[in-house]
Amino acid sequence: MKIITTKLEGCLLLEPSVYTDQRGYFFESFNKKRFNEETGLQVDFVQDNQSFSSRGVIRGLHAQLGEHAQAKLVRVLEGEVIDVAVDARPGSTTFGEYVAVNLSAENRRQLFVPRGFLHGFAVLSETASFFYKCDNYYQKDAEWGVDLLDKDLAIDWQLAPEEMIISDKDLHLPSFKQAIDRYFNK
Template sequence: MKVTETKLKGCFIFESAKYGDSRGYFMESFNEKTFNELTGTNTHFVQDNQSYSTRGVLRGLHAQAGEHAQAKLVRVLQGEVIDVAVDVRPNSDTFGQYVAVNLSADNNLQLFVPRGFLHGFVVLSETATFFYKCDNFYHKESECGVNPLDEDLAVDWQIPVQEMILSDKDQSAPTFKEIFGV
């Protein structure tokens, strides 16, 4: 497994080795011991989630606050997305900055989104199956989010706005400035 830290400290891109032959392929997509050695963390994932979406669906930017914050390891099982992580750690040198990573079933990349980040993705392919591991359980009362089309964040989703499909909740989410005051 190859790992690269992004410009946002603690946010890593993983690439798993894929071994193929005439029968198909084999790939170890996660190994807790290796993961923790490569990231220098002691992360233990407790919940797996999966979503299926069509082209243009944008989910995010979401997080859970306080003691219910979640770190996520995300990947695409089928299709292709642009995956975005925004640093909202108050004392971080990269507060308010984001990384965008192309994740697909073909490139085998995964993104580790640590606690203290907003997360979202948009589907580029006709359909996509998105899978992610969380290190804390879902807690509805701790949900929070920022409008993914916030002009101050200026995330490059790599798809025209008129092609995007957002939930009412995401469309009406507050701006970064409304939540963080900057």
């Protein structure tokens, strides 16, 4: 496994070692001991989630608050997405900045999104199956999010506006500044 650091502290891109022959390929998608040793983190994933979406669907930007915050290890099983992590940790030197990486079934890359980050993705292929591990259980009451089209964040979702398919819930989320004021500057 190759670990690539991003500009956001703790947010890591992982490339598995893939073994191919005439039968196809094999790779270890996750090994807790190796992950913890090679990243220097102590992460205990407790929940797996999977979604299926069509081209143009954007899911995000979401996170959970306080003791219910989640670190995630995300990957694509089929198709391609642009995956985005936004540093929402007040006091962080990269607060309000984001990374965007292409994840696909073909490149087999995974992104580790630490606790305190907002997360979202946009489907670039005809369809995509998206899979992620979480180190904490989902709690609806702890959920929060940010407008994925926030002008201050200026995320390039690699889709034309007329292609974007966004849930009603996500269309009505506050800006990054409004959300930070609401949840962290009380």
